[in-house]
Amino acid sequence: MSEPLPSLLLVGCGQMGGALLxxxxxxxxxxxxxxxxxxxxxxxxxxxxxxxxxxxADFHPAAVILAVKPQKARPVLEELARLRPDIVTDAVIVSxxxxxxxxxxSAFLKTNAPTARPAVVRAMPNTPSAIGRGATGLFAGNAVTxxxxxxxxxxxxxxxxxxxxxxxxxxxxxxxVSGSGPAYVFLLAELLEKTAVSMGLAPDTxxxxxxxxxxxxxxxxxRSSEDATELRRRVTSPxxxxxxxxxxxxxxxxxxxxxxxALEANVLRSHELAS
Numbered sequence: 001m002s003e004p005l006p007s008l009l010l011v012g013c014g015q016m017g018g019a020l021l022x023x024x025x026x027x028x029x030x031x032x033x034x035x036x037x038x039x040x041x042x043x044x045x046x047x048x049x050x051x052x053x054x055x056x057a058d059f060h061p062a063a064v065i066l067a068v069k070p071q072k073a074r075p076v077l078e079e080l081a082r083l084r085p086d087i088v089t090d091a092v093i094v095s096x097x098x099x100x101x102x103x104x105x106s107a108f109l110k111t112n113a114p115t116a117r118p119a120v121v122r123a124m125p126n127t128p129s130a131i132g133r134g135a136t137g138l139f140a141g142n143a144v145t146x147x148x149x150x151x152x153x154x155x156x157x158x159x160x161x162x163x164x165x166x167x168x169x170x171x172x173x174x175x176x177v178s179g180s181g182p183a184y185v186f187l188l189a190e191l192l193e194k195t196a197v198s199m200g201l202a203p204d205t206x207x208x209x210x211x212x213x214x215x216x217x218x219x220x221x222x223r224s225s226e227d228a229t230e231l232r233r234r235v236t237s238p239x240x241x242x243x244x245x246x247x248x249x250x251x252x253x254x255x256x257x258x259x260x261x262a263l264e265a266n267v268l269r270s271h272e273l274a275s
Contacts (some may be wrong), residue, residue: 002027002028003028004028004029004030005024005027005028005029005030005154005155005158006061006062006151006257007029007030007031007032007059007060007061007062007119008024008029008032008033008060008061008062008063008065008155009031009032009035009055009061009063009064009065009069009087009091010032010033010034010035010036010065011035011052011064011065011066011067011068011076011080012035012036012066012067012068013034013035013036013038013039013048013067013257014036014067014150014236015127015130016067016096016125016127016129017034017036017065017067017096018039019125019127019129019130019159020065020067020096020109020125020129020155020158020159020254021034021086022130023129023158023159024025024155025043025046026158026159027158029046029168031046031047032046032061032119032163033046033047033048033049033055033056033059034046034047034048035048035049035050035051035052035054035055036048036050037050045243046054048060050085052074052079053081054074054085054189055083055087057085058151060086060087060091060229061087062090062091062092062151063092063093063094063148063151063155064080064087064091064092064093064094064096065094065096065155066093066095066096066097069097070097070098070099070100070273070274071273073097073100073105075093076094076110077105077111077198078108078111078112079109079112080111081108081109081110081111081112081113082112082113083114084248085112085113087114088109088116088118089113089116089117089173090117090118091119092119092121092145092148092151093105093118093119093120093121093142094120094121094122094123094152094155095120095121095122095123096123096124096125096270098124098179098270099269099270099271099272099273099274100122100188100273100274101122101168101274102120102121102122102139102141102168104274105118105120106120106141106143107119115171116143118141118143118144119143119144119145119148120141120143121139121140121141121144121148122138122139122151122171123136123137123138123152123156123170124136124137124138124174124175124178124179125156125159125160125179125182126178126179126180126182128160128181128182130159131157132158132159132226133160134156134159134160134161134239135160135161135162135163135178135181136156136159136160136162137162137163137164137165137174137175137178137179138162138163138164138165138171138172139153139164139165139166139167139168139169139170139171140152140164140222141168142216149164151158151188154190154251162179167257172267172270172271173267175261175262175265175266175267175270176262176264176266176267176270180266184262185214185218188214189210189211189212189213189214190254192206192210192213192214193206193207193208193210193211194206194210196210197274199244217261222247225234232246
């Protein structure tokens with residue numbers, strides 16, 4: 001059996017925080033504390049508390065996972081530093097919030113712990129993490145030790161693949177590509193289904209074909225040693241029906257331009273959230 005994960009403080013247990021927590025418990029997690037106003041209970045030896053003031057005095061986590069909305073980060077971080085400067089000093093702070101830079105997070109913490117040198121890691125997992133098929137990009141701030149970086153990799157590897165990026169600005173591209181990426185894939189399935197219905201297929205048939213096409217293609221891509229370009233070519237006979245459709249989709253002013261504009265809008269929003 002693999003070594004259990006050390007104790008964690010999870011701040012926020014919504015969809016992403018809950019998915020991460022479930023995976024960590026399944027992989028073996030030392031007694032941990034979750035701060036959440038809505039979750040009712042948690043299996044022993046873990047516990048749920050309602051506020052930072054309820055963190056047990058003798059609880060010393062190896063990592064703090066921040067899974068709250070970016071707009072709520074400042075008061076949470078400032079209160080954590082005021083109440084538990086020991087945690088801010090000793091634990092690695094892992095943010096799964098979009099937009100907020102390591103320097104901004106550190107500044108919030110240093111408001112009430114001015115002598116601290118917070119070790120901050122930014123992580124951007126995605127929703128397939130809920131089934132262990134996630135993809136997470138990570139960036140480590142200057143104060144993060146090799147041991148803390150290894151711990152963060154263990155934590156996020158529990159829900160899928162991990163990739164470390166540098167410089168920090170690249171985490172915003174990660175957010176645009178993989179963090180938000182599942183929504184683009186779901187939109188494709190949605191549009192395939194709706195368009196098929198509008199062209200005459202029965203709704204249940206359209207849904208089945210659209211979902212199986214998207215999920216099956218993803219699984220084929222996962223298992224294949226070939227890249228996406230080669231797999232696409234294998235489906236596309238010269239002068240055939242697929243080629244006719246791709247001539248529309250892959251035209252410079254269609255999908256290539258629209259996708260780039262979408263990713264750029266995503267990155268811009270990350271910058272806005274950080275300001």
